[in-house]
Amino acid sequence: MTPDLATDALDALGGLVGDDEDRPTDGTAATGNGATGADPTATAAGPLIEVEDLSLSYGDLSVLAEVSLSVESGEFVGLVGPNGAGKTTLLGAINGVLEPGSGRVRVGGERVADLSSRAASRLVATVPQDTTVAFDFSVEDIVEMGRTPYHRRFGGDPDAAAAVDRALERTETERFRDRSVASLSGGERQRVVLARALAQETPALVLDEPTASLDVNHQVRTLELVADLVDAEGKAALAAIHDLDLAARFCDRLAVLADGELLAVGPPAEVLTAETVGTAFDTDAAVLPNPVTGTPAVTPLPAPGELDLRVHVVGTGTAAARVVSTLVAAGATVTVGALPDGDVAAETARELAAEVVTAPAFGGLDGEPEAAARDCLAAADAVVVVDPLAPSLRALVRDQEPVVRVAADDAASAAAELGGGTADDRGRDRSPGPGTGRGAERDSATVDAAARATPETVALGVRRALDRPASADD
Numbered sequence: 258m259t260p261d262l263a264t265d266a267l268d269a270l271g272g273l274v275g276d277d278e279d280r281p282t283d284g285t286a287a288t289g290n291g292a293t294g295a296d297p298t299a300t301a302a303g304p305l306i307e308v309e310d311l312s313l314s315y316g317d318l319s320v321l322a323e324v325s326l327s328v329e330s331g332e333f334v335g336l337v338g339p340n341g342a343g344k345t346t347l348l349g350a351i352n353g354v355l356e357p358g359s360g361r362v363r364v365g366g367e368r369v370a371d372l373s374s375r376a377a378s379r380l381v382a383t384v385p386q387d388t389t390v391a392f393d394f395s396v397e398d399i400v401e402m403g404r405t406p407y408h409r410r411f412g413g414d415p416d417a418a419a420a421v422d423r424a425l426e427r428t429e430t431e432r433f434r435d436r437s438v439a440s441l442s443g444g445e446r447q448r449v450v451l452a453r454a455l456a457q458e459t460p461a462l463v464l465d466e467p468t469a470s471l472d473v474n475h476q477v478r479t480l481e482l483v484a485d486l487v488d489a490e491g492k493a494a495l496a497a498i499h500d501l502d503l504a505a506r507f508c509d510r511l512a513v514l515a516d517g518e519l520l521a522v523g524p525p526a527e528v529l530t531a532e533t534v535g536t537a538f539d540t541d542a543a544v545l546p547n548p549v550t551g552t553p554a555v556t557p558l559p560a561p562g563e564l565d566l567r568v569h570v571v572g573t574g575t576a577a578a579r580v581v582s583t584l585v586a587a588g589a590t591v592t593v594g595a596l597p598d599g600d601v602a603a604e605t606a607r608e609l610a611a612e613v614v615t616a617p618a619f620g621g622l623d624g625e626p627e628a629a630a631r632d633c634l635a636a637a638d639a640v641v642v643v644d645p646l647a648p649s650l651r652a653l654v655r656d657q658e659p660v661v662r663v664a665a666d667d668a669a670s671a672a673a674e675l676g677g678g679t680a681d682d683r684g685r686d687r688s689p690g691p692g693t694g695r696g697a698e699r700d701s702a703t704v705d706a707a708a709r710a711t712p713e714t715v716a717l718g719v720r721r722a723l724d725r726p727a728s729a730d731d
């Protein structure tokens with residue numbers, strides 16, 4: 258491939274043009290850590306990527322305002338924030354494509370603005386958001402473009418073949434090597450562009466939405482790969498990632514950018530709070546630990562409805578948690594309990610600012626917790642019971658009405674047993690409890706028994722039980 262074509266293609270990929278000569282002033286730090294053997298981190302004190310008081314505007318539009326952020330060697334930082342926050346712009350300032358209005362960007366101790374693009378390209382490799390390629394190159398050619406900053410005027414790049422092989426292998430794109438890049442799917446092309454960045458063998462990697470067009474398996478594998486590279490090779494990686502759960506799972510730290518300013522920077526569990534997510538993304542959200550990974554999982558909540566009621570939920574586990582979040586989203590004031598501390602329904606309720614009564618697990622219900630739960634029941638306009646209940650909780654709600662019942666083991670398909678529901682509906686209730694038998698006497702508690710007991714119908718059920726008209730939120 259001719260240098261001109263390589264340059265054009267790098268432009269098309271949104272990467273740096275890597276074919277001009279080094280400026281004589283830039284010295285040893287402008288050297289990759291792969292083919293050339295030098296390691297900029299060895300000579301540079303401090304973080305590998307260092308952004309200091311960076312401001313940047315497009316004409317009159319101020320996009321970044323005094324942003325300061327650093328990424329250490331061996332660290333993977335996720336840049337999260339809403340559309341238009343300035344993430345791509347910040348990455349562009351770091352890789353030298355955009356010139357800051359004020360402030361400094363250093364990579365490996367070198368001011369990026371002072372480096373030739375060839376020198377900068379040996380320090381920072383970029384995986385751009387847009388991976389469309391203007392010319393129809395083979396995959397191998399595309400990946401080899403990552404070696405452009407190492408091309409010598411005479412003699413080419415002796416390390417290119419090995420670097421390309423390694424990059425193809427690491428991104429599992431070896432089998433596409435001879436294919437035309439235009440024939441690949443968007444997800445396959447994205448992995449090829451990642452391979453190109455790896456072939457560049459830089460100490461710093463910036464990635465703009467590297468998982469945007471990948472399926473769920475490749476999203477995880479790609480971020481795992483970046484995390485591995487960071488761990489094994491001491492790279493510093495900064496990636497704009499829209500999926501907050503994935504960012505929390507794979508990044509060492511997250512930086513939340515909103516409206517051109519950094520709202521928070523730190524470990525995912527500290528940064529991803531309902532408050533920060535709410536401020537950055539302008540939405541209510543529940544943030545709970547992912548039950549599998551333990552990292553924060555963010556669930557945006559619908560705009561609150563207008564269920565102007567106080568509802569007490571009795572039950573445990575994920576079914577009760579879903580009922581709580583549905584009722585909160587419907588606008589109800591929700592209380593929950595008694596239930597063991599640490600139960601997912603208790604954590605969900607706390608996250609959503611609902612009142613929680615806790616009691617020791619496996620014990621009977623008495624004393625203070627019982628009194629607190631009875632206070633909540635007495636204050637409630639309606640009670641939702643998530644079956645099956647422990648005997649102590651069954652006793653607690655025995656005389657309650659109106660009661661909306663939900664079967665925890667199959668909430669989506671079981672019919673609600675709602676006070677005096679039909680015989681058919683009672684027959685589907687899988688646990689004996691206060692709603693069966695006694696329920697037939699409680700006409701006032703009857704809600705449309707044909708309603709399916711999905712959490713969404715619970716809010717509707719409560720409204721009907723109280724003879725309140727449903728709103729559009731149902």
Ligand SMILES: Nc1ncnc2c1ncn2[C@@H]1O[C@H](COP(=O)(O)OP(=O)(O)OP(=O)(O)O)[C@@H](O)[C@H]1O
Pocket residue numbers: 315318320338339340341342343344345346347
């Ligand atoms: N070349 C440009 N000229 C003028 N305005 C621009 C230019 N590039 C970006 N902008 C504007 O700057 C702001 C920040 O854009 P940027 O692409 O950095 O945001 P982002 O956080 O990466 O967004 P997204 O998540 O949607 O990719 C946006 O308002 C955008 O319209």
